[in-house]
Amino acid sequence: MASIRDLKRDVNYVLGDIIEAVYMWELTNPDKDNKKSQSIIDEAIVTFDDLVAKINNKEVENRKQHLKEVNKELETRAGALVDQLNKL
Numbered sequence: 001m002a003s004i005r006d007l008k009r010d011v012n013y014v015l016g017d018i019i020e021a022v023y024m025w026e027l028t029n030p031d032k033d034n035k036k037s038q039s040i041i042d043e044a045i046v047t048f049d050d051l052v053a054k055i056n057n058k059e060v061e062n063r064k065q066h067l068k069e070v071n072k073e074l075e076t077r078a079g080a081l082v083d084q085l086n087k088l
Helices: 005-029 037-057 065-088
Strands: none
Touching: 005 037, 005 065, 037 065
């Protein structure tokens, strides 16, 4: 892990890109129902809040290992959101 700042940027950029992709999907598909796409955006926001809270948690025993786990969780949760987006 390079730094906490880089991890926070990764979280921001990855989830921001997913939200942007959902908005692009909504613009290119105006005739389709947006309830599912809005739920993806809501889930991305909740994921962002959860991951940033975990990054800011300084009361863990092994901070380096904790941040690696947060990074893996980002990959897993972002992958799930992308899968949901692809199913729209």
